[in-house]
Amino acid sequence: MDTLQSLPENFRLSASFSIKDSGMLLKMNIAGFLLLILFGWLFMAAASILRPEDAATFLVVQWTGVEGLWSVAIVLVLIFATIVLHEAIHGLGFMLLAKARPIFAFRGVYAYAAAPGYYIPRNPYLVIALAPLVVISLAGVVLMAFVHPVWIAPLVLVCVVNSSGAVGDLWVAWLLLRHPAEALAQDRGDEIEIYAPAGHGLSNDSY
Numbered sequence: 001m002d003t004l005q006s007l008p009e010n011f012r013l014s015a016s017f018s019i020k021d022s023g024m025l026l027k028m029n030i031a032g033f034l035l036l037i038l039f040g041w042l043f044m045a046a047a048s049i050l051r052p053e054d055a056a057t058f059l060v061v062q063w064t065g066v067e068g069l070w071s072v073a074i075v076l077v078l079i080f081a082t083i084v085l086h087e088a089i090h091g092l093g094f095m096l097l098a099k100a101r102p103i104f105a106f107r108g109v110y111a112y113a114a115a116p117g118y119y120i121p122r123n124p125y126l127v128i129a130l131a132p133l134v135v136i137s138l139a140g141v142v143l144m145a146f147v148h149p150v151w152i153a154p155l156v157l158v159c160v161v162n163s164s165g166a167v168g169d170l171w172v173a174w175l176l177l178r179h180p181a182e183a184l185a186q187d188r189g190d191e192i193e194i195y196a197p198a199g200h201g202l203s204n205d206s207y
Contacts, residue, residue, distance in 0.1 A: 001182060003098040004119040007195060011184060014196040015175050019110065019168065028167050036164035043159045047144050047152050054149040078154055082161045086132040087113040093128035094118075094187075105189055110168075114189030122176050125185040129173050133166040 019025050048055040090113035091102040100115035120128070140159035144152055172192055176185065183196045 001121045001184075003100055003121065003124070004184065005117060007119055007184070008197075010198050011195040012198050013193055014179060014183065015194040016191065017168075017172055017175060017194075018191040020190050028171070031171075032164050032167040035167055036160060039163040040156075040160045043140070043156045043163075046141050047156050050141070050145045051149065051152060054152060057149065074154070075157065078157055079161050082136070082158045083111050083165065085136065086162055086165060087111050089132040089135055090128060093131050094120075097124040097128055103189070107190065110190075112189035114187045116186070116188045119184040119186050119195065122179060122181050122183040122185065125187070126173055126176055129169045129176070130166075133163060133169060136162045 017024070019028060087104055091104060094100045094102040094113065094115045098115060098118060098120045100118040100120065102113050102115050104113050105111065137159055140155045140162075144155050147155065172185075175194060176183065179194055179196050183194055186193045186195070
């Protein structure tokens with residue numbers, strides 16, 4: 001099934017996910033913090049395995065004086081750049097896989113790429129949702145094996161920020177996998193709706 005700009009008559013809303021809801025946003029922040037710990041451990045372990053000769057020094061960062069200010073500035077720039085890259089990959093996925101025109105927005109505590117008005121089949125949307133997590137993580141781990149030691153810590157930071165920030169993408173992927181392949185997703189950025197053919201016996205779950 002191709003991406004559609006109108007919902008087929010026999011499709012009904014089956015599930016929705018909204019981060020406009022303060023309760024949902026709190027759950028995502030808690031889940032994101034847990035993922036931050038998990039992925040922090042995983043990527044630091046990967047860096048230590050790939051570069052055992054540098055493991056004792058690549059996470060040593062100067063946090064005092066002028067060098068400390070530079071460290072803070074670099075961390076903030078890397079976090080912002082990671083968010084932009086993450087959403088750019090989503091946007092590219094919308095264009096290439098769904099033939100949809102994406103929009104981008106920043107809402108203070110979160111950013112998003114979206115394709116409102118387009119109904120995207122489940123499998124292409126799964127790829128779009130998970131692409132930033134997979135692409136940035138794999139690229140980061142590969143680069144860890146080759147870059148100068150001074151770049152290992154920034155790469156770990158980028159991978160951890162990107163992976164923990166993918167909590168919403170993982171949540172939506174879990175919802176989509178509960179639906180048949182012919183299900184359609186509409187992404188408005190801060191709200192995602194999943195539609196399925198009538199008669200599949202799926203409940204209308206809101207998150």
